[in-house]
Amino acid sequence: MAENHAHGDHPGERAADDPIKLLAIRDTPLSVDEVFRAVGDDAAGGTTLFVGTVRNHDGGADVDALGYSCHPSAEAELRRVAEKVVADHPVRALAAVHRVGDLRVGDLAVVVAVSCPHRGEAFEACRKLIDDLKHEVPIWKHQKFSDGTEEWVGAC
Numbered sequence: 001m002a003e004n005h006a007h008g009d010h011p012g013e014r015a016a017d018d019p020i021k022l023l024a025i026r027d028t029p030l031s032v033d034e035v036f037r038a039v040g041d042d043a044a045g046g047t048t049l050f051v052g053t054v055r056n057h058d059g060g061a062d063v064d065a066l067g068y069s070c071h072p073s074a075e076a077e078l079r080r081v082a083e084k085v086v087a088d089h090p091v092r093a094l095a096a097v098h099r100v101g102d103l104r105v106g107d108l109a110v111v112v113a114v115s116c117p118h119r120g121e122a123f124e125a126c127r128k129l130i131d132d133l134k135h136e137v138p139i140w141k142h143q144k145f146s147d148g149t150e151e152w153v154g155a156c
Helices: 032-038 074-088 119-136
Strands: 020-026 046-053 061-070 093-099 101-104 108-116 139-145 150-154
Touching: 020 032, 020 074, 032 046, 032 093, 032 108, 046 119, 061 093, 074 093, 074 119, 093 119, 108 119
Parallel strands: 020 093
Antiparallel strands: 046 108, 061 101, 061 139, 093 108, 139 150
8 A cells, every 4th residue: 555645744845955056147059958957856846947039029020130138237136036936936956047149039048947846836936937037137138120120128
């Protein structure tokens, strides 16, 4: 007869002591594999990965290219956002990288991932991570449209 183990009995059900594995803002292409490997954890039953790519349109206009720039405090703000996520969720491992510089349609702009003991927790924590990153980390997007116009969009 199988024993019924309640959540919380095993140390793997709790957050890891140091779950923030990778945080970076880079001017080089991002790697989904690198982020996914960073959040590998034997106690995690669920890993949620979100990839944000440059799309070919915004607000009804065709986008040709865009650039991201950030404030010098951006990495510190990214860490603050990550620390809040791990404080509020049973995170085993977390990673987030954002690209800056000139990007083309289809390029990866942001990759975040969170591993938790269970899938529901992983989805919630990853959603909180990407939403707070977009709203609170001072990264700005400069879009260039095919009609020759340009627009700055604040991520926060």
